[in-house]
Amino acid sequence: MIPLQKQSFSPVEQMASATSKIIEDGATVLTGSGLPMIAMALALRTRTPNVTIIFEAGGIAPQIPVLPISVSDSRTFHRAIMATSLDCVMSTAQQGYVDYGMLGAAQIDAYGNINTTAIGPYQRPKARLPGSGGGNDVGSLCWKTIIIMQQDKKRFSRKLDFLTTPGYLDGPGARERAGLPEGTGPYRVVTQLGVMGFDDATKRMKLLAVHPGVSVDDVRANTEFDLIIPSEVSMTSLPTPEEIRLLHEEIDPSHFVVR
Amino acid sequence: MKGEGPLLGWHDPDEQRKWVRDNKPRRMTDKRLALGQAVSKFVKDGDLLAMGGFGHVRVSMASIYEMIRQKKRNITLSGKTATHDCDLLLSSGVVNKIEVAYSFGHELRGLSPASRRMVEQGRVQVLGEVSNAGIQWRFKAAAMGLPFLPARVMLGSETFTKSSSLVIKDPFSGKNLLLMPACYPDVSFVHVHRCDRFGNSQIDGVSIMDFDLARAARRLVVTTEKVVDDDVIRNEPSKTMIPFYCVDAVVEVPYGSHPANMPFLYYSDEDHIGEWLNVSRTDAGTEQYFQKYVYGAKDFQGYLELVGGQKKMDRLKEIELLKAQTTAPWAE
Helix, strand or coil, X not given: CCCCCCCCCCHHHHHHHHHHCCCCCCCEEECCCCHHHHHHHHHHHCCCCCCEEECXXXXXXXXXXXXXXXXXXXXXXXXXXXXXXXXXXXXXXXXXXXXXXXXXXXXXXXXXXXXXXXXXXXXXCCEECCCCCCHHHHHHHCCXXXXXXXXXXXXXXXXXXXXXXXXXXXXXXXXXXXXXXXXXXXXXXXXCCEEEEECCCCCCEEEEEECCCCCHHHHHHCCCCCCECCCCCXXXXXXXXXXXXXXXXXXXXXXXXXX | CECCCCCCCCCCHHHHHXXXXXXXXXXXXXXXXXXXXXXXXXXXXXXXXXXXCECCECCCHHHHHHHHHCCCCCEEEEECCCXXXXXXXXXXXXXXXXXXCCCXXXXXXXXXXXXXXXXXXXXXXXXXXXXXXXXHHHHHHHHCCCCEEEECCCCCCHHHHCCCCEEEECCCCCCEEEEEECCCCCEEEEEECEECCCCCEECCCCCECHHHHHHHCCEEEEEECCECCHHHHHHCHHHEEECHHHCCEEEECCCCCCCCEECCCECCCHHHHHHHHHHCCCHHHHHHHHHHHHHCCCCHHHHHHHCCHHHHHHHHHXXXXXXXXXXXXXXX
């Protein structure tokens, strides 16, 4: 049971907990630092101890002691089985070995296309963002992509300011027509409000579950595009006391991200 | 279908072969130089520069500070997950054009106030976009002596539209395929754990793109934590990442990656990076930073003294070895 004093959770706690439950044990996961890494560290310590974590800069299957700050820092290959290259990791993904890729995003559209490049006009952006980094590669090459981000009307956008990383582009078959590997694409979008998936027939984003205390209307009000709302929407489970303890005491003791 | 980005650092493969024949070292000679000499000799106005390492890890920061000290100008940066290096090079005026894979960010620490300001105000020109695998494979094509490599990334995206890549029909599968043009940076600096006086270099931990970058760069300066005896290399030849014939100069710079992380030796200096992220919110603060830490220091050794000297370096070693916890001023 959840202790009475802890009935509300921070978005980071809720998102990490929900994301940690998506991946099955034994999968390979290409992840960045920050929230995706925290979710995977939680998954490793709870439900899925046999997940193989891969970092783009070359760290494979590390036993991560504390949260890395950089996607290539020492913690990303601490007691790893291999410390290799970006070429090796991305080639491995291009070969089909990587089941899941984890991404963050500044903007997403109904087809799961994402923007991490610029807000406003590209030539003179209102906000210049870091660009693709490994994001486009992860979203192109991993079998299933999981996107973790904040949800609001600006971020869940009808029209991206820039399409950095392909989701389903403009619908069924579009990825394959573009030349992207068959059978790949966005799988889940986890936000502070809930968990979204994609409709098989249209490849448009669909609400799957809301977090406790969040209504379907809350989700709709924070989405600019038409989100598919099925008749049955489930509810994610509250983070357990043990998950909260792991997040605060073991995974991110310096509280870089966990709040 | 062709991306609209300019083709940076590309050379015809035969022209490049002749350049290699006529310019790259064949003999094992002692290539040790002082940092100031290496930067002044090999960094030229208008060059395309690519730094080794990745993010805040194993970056030849000493050479960045030296480029700023020497007031190098009009450099184009290959923004291959360039973070602190990119931030300093753009805001100091060394770099005025950039191809972006990942830039203007400090990873977990947030976005870079200084370099974002340079782009948003139009003071630095973004020439094009590419992905991390894209830029890695541009270097790999160059390292293989090929004009391009095919890849299955960037397809269908505006990252492609703004890149210098091509999409063709693969003659074997009939599917659309991306061609990544080779990229030969004019000059690169790679920071390594150890090398001999000829430049034969070992890297501990992830090599990121540096195997290919070292071979792609027309001019390569290796900065190293330590110059070791020839036998250290010969006793373990399988550990050599970069051979002497790729290397134009060897510079010994202990702690040369500071404030970035040097795996197994020292962790990133989050106090210093935090200070930079704080002061670089304004042009005036940025200028004060350079006055204090670059122009106010005679050389990199002087900079190290200003950031806390040996005591600070010992502390960063403890953090690296997980005997102490890092600070995170930017998280507060």
